[in-house]
Amino acid sequence: MSTISAPSTSTYPSKIIIPDLVSHCTFPIRISRHHKEASKESKQWLFIGDNSNEKTRRAFHGLKAGKLTSMCYPDAGYPQLLVCCEFMNYLFHLDNLSDDMDNRGTRTVADVVLNSLYHPHTYQAKTRISKMTKDYYRRMIQTASAGAQQRFIETFDQFFQAVHQQSIDRANGVIPDLESYIEQRRDTSGCKPCWALIEYANNLDIPEEVMDHPTIRSLGEAANDLVTWSNDIFSFNVEQSKGDTHNMIVVVMNEQGLDLQSSVDFVGDLCKQSIDRFNDDRDNLPSWGPEIDREVAIYVDGLANWIVGSLHWSFESERYFGKSGLDVKKNRIINLLPRRV
Numbered sequence: 132m133s134t135i136s137a138p139s140t141s142t143y144p145s146k147i148i149i150p151d152l153v154s155h156c157t158f159p160i161r162i163s164r165h166h167k168e169a170s171k172e173s174k175q176w177l178f179i180g181d182n183s184n185e186k187t188r189r190a191f192h193g194l195k196a197g198k199l200t201s202m203c204y205p206d207a208g209y210p211q212l213l214v215c216c217e218f219m220n221y222l223f224h225l226d227n228l229s230d231d232m233d234n235r236g237t238r239t240v241a242d243v244v245l246n247s248l249y250h251p252h253t254y255q256a257k258t259r260i261s262k263m264t265k266d267y268y269r270r271m272i273q274t275a276s277a278g279a280q281q282r283f284i285e286t287f288d289q290f291f292q293a294v295h296q297q298s299i300d301r302a303n304g305v306i307p308d309l310e311s312y313i314e315q316r317r318d319t320s321g322c323k324p325c326w327a328l329i330e331y332a333n334n335l336d337i338p339e340e341v342m343d344h345p346t347i348r349s350l351g352e353a354a355n356d357l358v359t360w361s362n363d364i365f366s367f368n369v370e371q372s373k374g375d376t377h378n379m380i381v382v383v384m385n386e387q388g389l390d391l392q393s394s395v396d397f398v399g400d401l402c403k404q405s406i407d408r409f410n411d412d413r414d415n416l417p418s419w420g421p422e423i424d425r426e427v428a429i430y431v432d433g434l435a436n437w438i439v440g441s442l443h444w445s446f447e448s449e450r451y452f453g454k455s456g457l458d459v460k461k462n463r464i465i466n467l468l469p470r471r472v
Contacts, residue, residue, distance in 0.1 A: 143371070143391050146466045149364055150399025152357075153446075153460065156406055158439040161205040162198070165212050170197025173216035176266075177224065180259050193449030196220045202440030203325070204433070207332035210270070215328050217267045222321050225260075237298045241291035248284050271331055278339055279330035286323030293318030297377055312382045317352065319377070320359040322437075326351050329433035335426045341419055346412050347427070353409035354434040358441045360402045364395060365451040372468040406438065 163169070174191060183191075196219045204215050225240070246254045247264035251272070254261070272280055293315050300307065307315065317323070330337060341347060363379040370378050379401075383394040413431055418424055445451055446460035459465060 143467055146464055147367075147392055147395050149395060149459070149463045149465060150402065151463060152361055152364075152399065152402050152406075153442055155403045156357075156439050156442055158435045160202060160439055160443055161436065163201040163205045163207060163212055165207075165209045166198060166201030169201060169209065169212045169216045170195070172213060173197055173200075173220050176217050177220045177263075180262075190449075191220065191223075194220075194223060195444065195448045196223055198447065199440060199444040202444060203437045204328070204332040205436060206429075211274070211332045211334075214267050214271050215332055217263075218324075218328065221263055221267065222324075226321070237291065237295045241288075241295065245284070245288055245291065248287065274334065275331040276336040278337065278342065279327050279335070282330070282342070283324050283327035286318075286327060289318045289323065290321050301375075301377065306376050306382060306385050309379075309382050309386050312379060313356070316359050316363075316379070317355050320355060320362070322355040322358055323351070325437065326354075326434065329430055329437075333429050333433060335430055337423065337426050337430060338419075341423060341427065344417065346416055347430075350409060350412045350431055350434055353405045353412060354438050356405040357402055357409070357438050360398055360405065361442060361445065364398055364402070365445045367395070368465050368468055369451065372471055374470065409434070409438065 174197065177191065178188065197216045200216045200219045201212065204212055207215060225244075240260060243256055243258055243261050244264050247256065247261045248268055251265045251268050254265070256262075271283070275283070296315065297319055299305075329335070360379055367378055367380050371381075379398050380391070380394045383389060383397050384391065387394070387397065389397060413435075416424075416427065416431070419427065446456035448456065452459045452465070
């Protein structure tokens with residue numbers, strides 16, 4: 132890695148054209164029949180004991196995290212869907228917190244969250260984040276397989292390690308090379324714990340050796356890459372206005388020496404390739420016998436639900452494009468915001 136100044140916004144055009152990823156993704160969109168009820172109840176859960184102002188609460192309503200969750204886990208029973216919805220709201224809450232934290236702050240939050248997960252019945256902390264963590268996790272472990280529980284905690288630990296490193300890089304003005312960024316971003320995305328929730332939401336109990344198979348791992352990485360890299364495209368405008376450089380477009384501009392639009396196109400091509408990788412892996416799944424194959428097929432369908440659900444949700448949520456998401460989805464034109472001083 133190297134310390135590199137962020138690209139000068141004075142060289143940015145007034146607008147960019149984002150790639151048409153929706154047309155490249157042909158997976159069917161499905162949504163849980165419980166989505167309205169689960170969305171409402173999970174937001175109420177998030178706001179218990181919260182002192183957020185009205186602006187913050189409106190932002191969470193506009194986020195529509197419950198709809199994203201309901202598209203990603205469409206077959207989950209209501210108790211499982213509710214836990215997944217709560218986790219998704221909670222994860223976005225952590226993401227917002229980490230944006231404003233230094234490395235000491237991220238380490239403190241990580242310690243509280245991980246202790247609450249590893250010791251949900253004995254760890255004592257008065258913080259709201261600990262109470263929230265223990266609340267959803269105690270309900271999750273009632274039905275989650277031992278393997279899903281282990282993968283959830285281990286990957287959440289990796290998430291905090293990566294976010295901690297990101298905060299250090301941000302403080303030191305470091306923009307990583309593309310290979311390092313891809314490896315780090317697969318963890319800062321928070322997708323890996325969500326993959327463990329696919330197992331939980333669908334009552335799967337897939338053996339460890341199957342989950343460790345190179346093809347299964349490759350499918351998870353392809354889905355993670357699509358969700359993450361497309362998010363970098365969709366969130367770039369807001370992030371560049373705040374001077375945030377933890378974005379693949381910025382990394383590509385620095386490493387490849389490309390202009391902004393060419394970098395957006397470059398990342399868009401990588402996104403399309405990740406969908407193609409996913410389809411190739413899906414067509415070449417090995418067999419472990421009828422029962423395991425059935426559960427693996429459900430798990431892989433869950434990854435596909437995440438790919439297509441996240442793409443469409445990005446334009447329905449107000450997180451990236453405000454109330455103009457459907458126009459952006461149609462025209463693919465984004466007018467760049469001015470840089471905040």
